[in-house]
Amino acid sequence: MVQTAPNGILKEDLYLFNEGSAHHSYRFMGAHPIQMDGIEGVRFTLWAPNAAEVRVIGGFNDWDGSSHRMDRVGSTGVFSLFVAEIGEGELYKYEIITPEGKVIRKADPYAFFGERRPGTASIVADLNGYAWKDEEWYAKKQAKPVYTNPLLIYEVHAGSWKIKGKEDFYTYDELAEDMIPYVADMGYTHIELMPISEHPLDQSWGYQITGFYGVTSRYGTPKQLMQFVDKCHSFGIGVILDWVPGHFCKDDHGLRLFDGTPIFEGPDPMRAEKPLWGTLGFDFSRNEVVSFLISNAIYWMDMFHIDGLRVDAVASMINLHMDKPPHMHTYNYLGGPDNLDALRFLKKLNETVFHYYPDTLMLAEDSSAWPAVTSPTYIGGLGFNFKWNMGWMNDMLRYMALDPSERSHHHHLITFSLLYAFSENYILPLSHDEVVHGKRSLLNKMPGTYEEKFAQLRLFYGYWMTHPGKKLLFMGSEWGQFDEWKDSDMLDWMVLDYDSHRTMHQYVKTLNRLYSNQPSLWERDNNPDCFQWIDVHNAEQSIISFIRRGNSDFSVIVANFSRNDYHDYRIGVPEPGLYRSILNSNDLQFGGTETQPQLCYRSENVAWHGHNQSISLHLPPFTFLFFILEPGDTH
Known part of the structure; x- marks a missing residue:
């Protein structure tokens, strides 16, 4: 007999949530339009284990929660309430009474949508009902294993690929209209979207998140994003999402001290703090946090048909000392710097994702020397299927920046990577991180005259495309953008009126097609x-x-x-x-x-x-x- 807690939530779901194994916790946590006893309304469910009291507030009660106190569900740390006669589109927050009696207001960690910044309220959204048309795409994925096929990724920041004016962004619909045919014509196999979870600061590029389940309102609604992904699939293009499970920002309405205590970040501030970014790391030892994050990965695949996740900052997750001064170093129970809880989490994450979606891409953005990142967990690996090759990228960009007269003394920089090229399943990334913060654009890294810069970039791209490993290129690099990437302005599309950039654009398109048409470049990519x-x-x-x-x-x-x-x-x-x-x-x-x-x-x-x-x-x-x-x- 199925046992239910208040408001129709299954007790088994709550048990799995507390145990760290609720792989679809988004289905019962958060705000869901449902029918209870024949009455339409919204069920609100929240994890706040140390709260003295929790209330739902919103436009429906003039932001006064005194009449909408949530019920505590046993000893699960979960609160729930059904509010009748409201539905999709309602703005809401949770009013939490902390153990000390302080009143704080928080956005819903499981909200599917939210106010556009600077607003911080959550919005009730029903994600059901979209009619997907990508059955052919899924059949194709199953028939063509990615290891032995081309993988050529176009990395995109949706807020600056094209814009209409200052902070006047293209919607997901408008991006679909312009970007998808362009990417297909250029010959890319996948689009990688920099984070599109809800975040308060544009300049964080989406890497400092407050709403892990919320599709950012900057570019439109969740169902518009579904249409974008569906259209990508109709063009034969996969969609990879930058996913950030390593940390979150400290904004008051977010996860920090969520119920007045550090339930998402953990009790040790030396371990939780990420001083380089001004953020907090997740407590991977907490079962409910594991349920929250793994469910989030599955959510993007379930609801948005995302084809893969590029997992950000793996090195920072697995190393307790990463980017921290000595006085902030903490150690595991063995006395070492490895974050054993994060390592367990990553293994469980990949095992779970591949259980539900065997053809998914799980890409580790990892600058560490941790071994077997792309090996199966049953033989001790972390279980990803690809890893960014940061060593190749750093060596080659250093080499290409040398004056040609100096290159003979640094020949190892272009040859060393072949000593380890097959130790992992690698992607060769030329990402946004290499064309920002004073690093100069790829074109402007090249030494010499104007003409020599273009010649060397064409040469570099040729070696990149023929070196073993899958490929990733950041937007704008395909025509040799001279300026660094500017996150608040759109790409310099106007340079395509100049012959040097136009011919570079044609060269990259031709090189992309050559890659896809030559099996020698990808058929045995992981075989020495x-x-x-x-x-x-x-x-x-x-x-x-x-x-x-x-x-x-x-x-x-x-x-x-x-x-x-x-x-x-x-x-x-x-x-x-x-x-x-x-x-x-x-x-x-x-x-x-x-x-x-x-x-x-x-x-x-x-x-x-x-x-x-x-x-x-x-x-x-x-x-x-x-x-x-x-x-x-x-x-």
């Missing part, structure tokens, strides 16, 4: 056999050459990171035949200098680089070349 150096040691000339292999094809890549023009540059090739250049970054159509670059090279019976065959090339400065062997054409 997919990569073979032709010449890794040519530091003196700052040239590298290598082979990428798929199941039945291969490609040959040559990259010249120097200012020198090399004629008759010879490389070994694995098979005899005619090698056709299908991408040359120095082609005039991409802003290069070659009007009629040589397209085909017949291999010669000249042993070179450990191969019996070789070809002799013209290799201009800052040039990336991509070759395939013409099918059936052999000596």
